[in-house]
Amino acid sequence: MTRLSLAVCAAAALVIACGGGSQNQQQTSAPAATPAPVAAAVDAATAATVTGKVKFEGTPPAPQPIKLSSDPYCQKANPGLTTETEVVSADGAVGNVFVYVKDGLGGRTFPTPAQPVVLDQKGCHYAPHVLGIQVGQPLQIVNSDDTLHNVHGLPMVNKEFNQGQPIQGMKMTHTFSTKEVMVPFKCDVHGWMNAWIGVLDHPYYAVTSTDGSFSLKGLPPGTYTIEAWHEKLGTQTQTVTVAGKESKDVQFTFKG
Amino acid sequence: MLPAFAALVAASTALLIFAGGLVTSTGSGLSVPDWPNTYGWFMWAFPISKMVGGIFYEHLHRLIASTVGFLIVVLTVWLWKAEPRAWVRKLGYVALAAVITQGVLGGITVLWYLPDAISIAHASLAQIVFCLTSTIALVTSRRWIRDSGVNDRTLQRISMATTAVIYAQIVVGATMRHTGAGLAIPDFPFAFGHVIPPVWDAKIAIHFAHRVGALTVAVLILATTGHVFFHHGRRRELRNPAILLLALLTMQITLGALTVLSQKHFIINSLHVVNGALVLVTSLVLTLRAHRVRFAEFAANSGSAIGFAERNAAYVPRGANA
Numbered sequence: 001m002t003r004l005s006l007a008v009c010a011a012a013a014l015v016i017a018c019g020g021g022s023q024n025q026q027q028t029s030a031p032a033a034t035p036a037p038v039a040a041a042v043d044a045a046t047a048a049t050v051t052g053k054v055k056f057e058g059t060p061p062a063p064q065p066i067k068l069s070s071d072p073y074c075q076k077a078n079p080g081l082t083t084e085t086e087v088v089s090a091d092g093a094v095g096n097v098f099v100y101v102k103d104g105l106g107g108r109t110f111p112t113p114a115q116p117v118v119l120d121q122k123g124c125h126y127a128p129h130v131l132g133i134q135v136g137q138p139l140q141i142v143n144s145d146d147t148l149h150n151v152h153g154l155p156m157v158n159k160e161f162n163q164g165q166p167i168q169g170m171k172m173t174h175t176f177s178t179k180e181v182m183v184p185f186k187c188d189v190h191g192w193m194n195a196w197i198g199v200l201d202h203p204y205y206a207v208t209s210t211d212g213s214f215s216l217k218g219l220p221p222g223t224y225t226i227e228a229w230h231e232k233l234g235t236q237t238q239t240v241t242v243a244g245k246e247s248k249d250v251q252f253t254f255k256g
Numbered sequence: 257m258l259p260a261f262a263a264l265v266a267a268s269t270a271l272l273i274f275a276g277g278l279v280t281s282t283g284s285g286l287s288v289p290d291w292p293n294t295y296g297w298f299m300w301a302f303p304i305s306k307m308v309g310g311i312f313y314e315h316l317h318r319l320i321a322s323t324v325g326f327l328i329v330v331l332t333v334w335l336w337k338a339e340p341r342a343w344v345r346k347l348g349y350v351a352l353a354a355v356i357t358q359g360v361l362g363g364i365t366v367l368w369y370l371p372d373a374i375s376i377a378h379a380s381l382a383q384i385v386f387c388l389t390s391t392i393a394l395v396t397s398r399r400w401i402r403d404s405g406v407n408d409r410t411l412q413r414i415s416m417a418t419t420a421v422i423y424a425q426i427v428v429g430a431t432m433r434h435t436g437a438g439l440a441i442p443d444f445p446f447a448f449g450h451v452i453p454p455v456w457d458a459k460i461a462i463h464f465a466h467r468v469g470a471l472t473v474a475v476l477i478l479a480t481t482g483h484v485f486f487h488h489g490r491r492r493e494l495r496n497p498a499i500l501l502l503a504l505l506t507m508q509i510t511l512g513a514l515t516v517l518s519q520k521h522f523i524i525n526s527l528h529v530v531n532g533a534l535v536l537v538t539s540l541v542l543t544l545r546a547h548r549v550r551f552a553e554f555a556a557n558s559g560s561a562i563g564f565a566e567r568n569a570a571y572v573p574r575g576a577n578a
Contacts, residue, residue, distance in 0.1 A: 162286050164296070166295040188286040190309045190310070191283055
């Protein structure tokens with residue numbers, strides 16, 4: 001090989017290496033191959049509902065301001081950003097609590113939704129902070145920021161992954177192969193950014209809004225263990241029995 | 257020129273260890289998910305404006321590491337061309353192999369999401385690279401060539417034991433850092449208010465082992481330096497590193513305490529890492545100087561012409577007009 005051809009090869013390699021990624025890059029981490037179970041439809045005519053609220057007793061922890069000086073974009077885009085762990089209203093309602101059916105569905109299987117759940121990186125934080133998804137359902141992770149993020153999922157059961165999103169508008173799709181409550185997400189570029197995802201094999205989950213309320217609809221009649229999970233306050237469980245078309249109210253109270 | 261360049265390489269290795277300490281201390285190890293590229297860019301083409309948050313520390317560490325790697329390549333070639341002692345040339349080859357392995361370990365640990373074993377190996381090999389570059393800087397220096405050394409078996413044994421224990425202590429420290437045990441015992445100088453921790457788990461055990469290791473190192477350094485001051489107080493080549501060793505030990509214990517009390521402030525934590533490396537290398541220098549006379553014997557017995565030259569301070573670099 002002549003010196004000229006070597007130089008051409010080196011230049012080509014440099015051009016390829018300097019690309020920095022494509023804006024429309026999409027990556028899918030395929031789940032483990034499992035045979036699709038036959039889903040049994042829940043009879044809507046007899047479906048029950050469990051609703052409720054999550055409250056906090058004690059002095060509510062206050063959200064703390066986040067120092068954003070390590071990235072000028074974040075400082076400009078979201079100067080008032082605070083920690084999202086402590087979402088407790090004045091009347092003690094707790095937001096960002098993942099409430100789900102932990103046990104009681106037996107061997108029922110449920111169809112996997114094709115519609116993706118979106119996790120956005122916007123204003124240098126994850127939106128939403130806590131969310132739920134079903135096994136096999138696509139999770140679309142978007143970078144709406146004009147700065148670099150890395151999407152680092154740290155599951156214990158599913159496979160860990162770490163994907164860079166250096167360009168605004170980049171999207172990637174990820175699916176989970178196994179149920180897992182909860183899967184933490186973090187951005188190592190911006191140490192304050194974290195999110196939690198509950199992965200279930202059924203659709204009976206909810207995340208409490210700022211008023212602490214949740215609703216689990218379309219449940220088949222039966223006896224269920226309902227768990228409320230909070231990233232700092234821990235977990236609480238309650239057993240509830242619902243008959244056909246019945247609606248029951250469940251209260252969870254965390255103490256500080 | 258070669259001794260000065262070797263010293264520059266050793267100093268740049270210390271800087272690299274500090275930069276590596278910053279990466280771990282700021283939790284930035286995975287802020288650049290790809291390797292050897294950075295977010296798809298060729299490493300040296302990555303825009304400075306994009307070095308934000310954790311990327312700043314991780315990418316800077318990679319840039320310094322590449323530079324140090326290049327400097328060690330130059331040093332190895334230089335030794336190969338100009339160094340008359342075969343064992344010193346071999347040191348260059350070993351340093352080059354070590355720094356290449358170190359780079360690969362750094363890449364693997366990123367691609368495999370910082371497995372403890374790889375990260376600890378990466379941290380431990382960094383100290384070996386620093387020891388190798390420092391040894392090359394020492395044995396190519398004019399003072400090394402000129403000095404005759406002392407034949408004190410006690411000093412040779414105690415200084416070697418001290419250096420070995422310091423290295424073991426650094427490996428335990430790396431294990432503590434990479435297993436997240438740095439604050440497993442949250443108070444200092446006591447452990448949960450007691451001399452011996454009243455509760456135990458794996459992290460507390462690792463943390464406590466590091467504290468016991470610090471005590472052991474301190475005793476050994478005091479013994480070594482005490483021996484130097486008592487028996488060889490007039491020999492500058494032994495007295496100076498002994499004084500420096502005591503100063504660095506004091507600083508290291510202070511930084512260790514402040515690391516715990518400051519809840520692992522990233523600057524203090526990183527200074528503790530690099531100062532630990534300086535303690536190791538200073539002890540190594542003292543050990544090598546204590547063994548100086550044996551190096552001359554080794555060279556003579558191995559049939560190298562430089563053996564005679566070393567013993568008689570008549571060192572002539574390769575290619576120089578004697």
